[in-house]
Amino acid sequence: MIPIRNSGCTADASARTHALPGLLARFALTLALMSALMLGLMAPARADGLPRTIAAVKPSVVGVGSFLRTRSPSVTFTGTGFAVGDGLSIITNAHVVPAELDTARMEELGVVVGSGQDFSFRPARLVALDREHDLAHLRLTAGPPLPPLALGDSRAAAEGQALAFTGFPLGMVLGLNHVTHRAMLSAVTPIVMPSMSSRRLDARAITQLQRNPLKIFQLDGTAYPGNSGSPVYDPETGTVLGVINMVFVKGLKENAITSPSGITYAVPAQYVQELLQRK
Numbered sequence: 001m002i003p004i005r006n007s008g009c010t011a012d013a014s015a016r017t018h019a020l021p022g023l024l025a026r027f028a029l030t031l032a033l034m035s036a037l038m039l040g041l042m043a044p045a046r047a048d049g050l051p052r053t054i055a056a057v058k059p060s061v062v063g064v065g066s067f068l069r070t071r072s073p074s075v076t077f078t079g080t081g082f083a084v085g086d087g088l089s090i091i092t093n094a095h096v097v098p099a100e101l102d103t104a105r106m107e108e109l110g111v112v113v114g115s116g117q118d119f120s121f122r123p124a125r126l127v128a129l130d131r132e133h134d135l136a137h138l139r140l141t142a143g144p145p146l147p148p149l150a151l152g153d154s155r156a157a158a159e160g161q162a163l164a165f166t167g168f169p170l171g172m173v174l175g176l177n178h179v180t181h182r183a184m185l186s187a188v189t190p191i192v193m194p195s196m197s198s199r200r201l202d203a204r205a206i207t208q209l210q211r212n213p214l215k216i217f218q219l220d221g222t223a224y225p226g227n228s229g230s231p232v233y234d235p236e237t238g239t240v241l242g243v244i245n246m247v248f249v250k251g252l253k254e255n256a257i258t259s260p261s262g263i264t265y266a267v268p269a270q271y272v273q274e275l276l277q278r279k
Helices: 011-042 050-060 203-208 270-276
Strands: 061-067 075-084 091-092 108-115 118-130 137-142 162-167 177-188 214-217 231-233 242-246 263-269
Touching: 011 050, 050 061, 050 162, 050 177, 050 231, 061 091, 061 118, 075 108, 075 242, 108 137, 108 214, 118 270, 162 242, 214 242, 263 270
Parallel strands: none
Antiparallel strands: 061 075, 061 108, 075 091, 091 137, 108 118, 118 137, 162 177, 162 231, 177 214, 214 263, 231 242, 242 263
């Protein structure tokens, strides 16, 4: 008989031996989780949809001005507009529409379509004007429809939401070159500016305060005078949520070029929808 010697394997050692497969399995699981986490961190971020959206929005954005054959230049524009509905309706600010046209010399209201030096003038007529919200509805009277932009529910817009707007800053100064700015919805605020003293309140401000206060969008993007009427839209979908209305400018108007305040206001799109329903 060959005697079997005790190899020194105690009960504790035997337990550790049996536990080893479980430890190895947990270690392998930990490695797998760490690998998955690293892959997630190293994976490329979701592509920014704004470049694609800008390309889709630009054909819908136009300059708003007039045409006078005997003038040089014959075509001028001072603000921005954009196509909605069936592509023949143009939305812009009321203050962008010329107050008077030289009808004796056959000056025409209309929009400038195109980009750079490749542009054309499209005549339009004024359909409706909303002075309270500084909005205007123009209707193209010749030529094919433009690609319309969709109007979204501006009442669902939330502070902190990412936005963008496309237009023609400084109007004719920079030419018909579409410029896009990113912006964040900083606040939904009453349109009446607060007054430090009752002596600064005029009749118009008092009337506004007595009404149901009009809420507008405050943006942190910098707009310029020619941006008036620009569509404010969702960067991913291009859905319009507002219309650039004015820039809070400190000092003289000339300072808007050299020292823009960076505070921009926009009229919510719900008022555009109401304007389009007018006959």
